[in-house]
Amino acid sequence: MSDLFSHPPLGSTAVRPSWEQLPGELRDFVAAHLGSTVATADVQSGGFSPGVAARLSLTNNDRVFIKAIRTDHVLAGKYRTEAETAGRLPSAAPAPRLRWHGMEADWVVLIFDDVDGRHPDLSPGSPDVSTVASALSDMAGLLTPSPLSGLPPASVSRVRLLYGWHDLAESPPHDLGDWEQLHLRALADLETLWGRHADGATLVHGDIRPDNLLITDGTAVVVDWAQPCQGAAWQDIADLIPHLIMAGHTPETAEKALTGLPSWDLAATEVMTSYAAAFAGYWTRMSRQPAPPGVPHLRSYQRRAAEAALAWTMYRTGW
Ligand SMILES: Nc1ncnc2c1ncn2[C@@H]1O[C@H](COP(=O)(O)OP(=O)(O)OP(=O)(O)O)[C@@H](O)[C@H]1O
Ligand SMILES: [Mg+2]
Known part of the structure; x- marks a missing residue:
């Protein structure tokens, strides 16, 4: 169990593009679709994929979570599967609601309700x-x-x-x-x-x-x-x-x-x-x-x- 505890902390394992690095066309589409302007974009570094994962807060006080990846990326199929699955989950499932998914400016895009949460602490004694x-x-x-x-x-x-x-x-x-x-x-x-x-x-x-x-x-x-x-x-x-x-x-x-x-x-x-x-x-x-x-x-x-x-x-x- 040598290096069991020496690693990037949970939630800091992915290297993802910032919101500003995305094509303007894609950012404009998201803002127009949401009917507001993006005020802040908090890039999430949990997970491993190099796709976009960001919590967006909008000037109309709405909040969403966006995931996106280029359509020619090897993982694009996984994003499509996620869209098909998340979009069909029963509302009682413990999962954020998928608001919209589709293709825009050569990106597969998923927009979810934002979850204001944290990753669980699974250590002994943690509730x-x-x-x-x-x-x-x-x-x-x-x-x-x-x-x-x-x-x-x-x-x-x-x-x-x-x-x-x-x-x-x-x-x-x-x-x-x-x-x-x-x-x-x-x-x-x-x-x-x-x-x-x-x-x-x-x-x-x-x-x-x-x-x-x-x-x-x-x-x-x-x-x-x-x-x-x-x-x-x-x-x-x-x-x-x-x-x-x-x-x-x-x-x-x-x-x-x-x-x-x-x-x-x-x-x-x-x-x-x-x-x-x-x-x-x-x-x-x-x-x-x-x-x-x-x-x-x-x-x-x-x-x-x-x-x-x-x-x-x-x-x-x-x-
Ligand atoms: N609806 C949401 N609201 C707020 N934060 C979220 C939401 N969904 C995911 N996150 C955060 O974003 C991180 C990355 O999201 P997710 O796990 O969906 O992508 P990923 O691991 O990059 O995906 P993939 O497995 O397809 O590579 C999660 O670890 C979590 O911290
Ligand atoms: Mg993940």
Whole structure:
């Protein structure tokens, strides 16, 4: 767990353009669409994507949050998926309302209600832990059955993403940790089981991380609906565990924080152990990839996340 705590603080991981750097045509469109003038633009540096993310306050006292990316950017498809998803969420979902989305001046643009919130503190003893856990559990209930049709099943979209040991075992990197080396084959076997239990009737957010959560008015709001799928209800809440560990929990206290919540208790023991291994493999694999252009902090974040998910896997397997 060497560099677990040496990293840019949560909420300072993205390098994004300022409002003024955007094409004038785009800024004029947003102002005209909102029927006011932008007074201040507070660029949000949570997340990793190099797209625009800014809280705008307008001279008519309205406030909005805007996300935008060039249409030719490799991530533009994710922004479109987010627009399609956010625009169809039920109003009771703990998510900001999408006011408008479309294409303007070669940018994909999403305009949301502004959330005056902060990222949760998931460290031991923080009241945010139970706020977030119960919000995610309630969200799973609210989004079952999924109010959106046509989403990819988790057994396809998430399984395609959340694995790693299989590839690492094919050509083991020389600097892989001793424990990982020793258990590489077993980890490659273990990481597949959860995929056979991934499907279900729930709309799964699929990217639960503290920087995609905002605490406001004593409750948690979920943003960044860019990789949704339909799957088993335990996934979004289980995704908190590595982040609880990164915030200072032990695997044991992290799991205890979720015990008793219906969506957490749904998963069978061996499925959750496989899921922990899949996350550890995913982050170990991804953290070894070259950094994408304009995204300087992603790989170091993934290294820390891999350490947390490894700790969770060791705890669950007892290996
Ligand atoms: N509606 C909102 N109101 C206020 N702040 C928001 C809102 N939505 C998101 N934010 C803030 O902006 C940051 C970035 O937003 P978001 O997570 O949607 O983009 P991203 O992580 O760059 O997206 P992507 O995952 O597509 O790269 C969040 O971490 C959060 O702090
Ligand atoms: Mg995000």
